[in-house]
Amino acid sequence: MQEVKNVVVHNLSPGMVTTDLLMSGATTKQAKFFINVLAEPAEVVAEYLVPNIRSIPTNGSWKPTYIRFLTGIKAYSQIFSRLAFGARRNRYVLED
Structure with missing residues (x-):
């Protein structure tokens, strides 16, 4: 591991993604409200996050990103x- 250099940690925050786990928690009025208002399908979130992740090495920055x-x-x-x-x-x- 001593040969490993230039490691940068990035933080990805997708927000609420409509998964089976999230949907199984839709049992209260408040949960239903926030799931309907804030949640998005994984495909929609990935459409945004993946190009942003892929552009990190090309911009030449070694700073962590969020x-x-x-x-x-x-x-x-x-x-x-x-x-x-x-x-x-x-x-x-x-x-x-």
């Missing part, structure tokens, strides 16, 4: 759109 799919601003915007306009209602699970 790549986020679901940013705070995006999450607040989606929650606001839901509360104000009813957007994303019943996308994945039926709400009461």
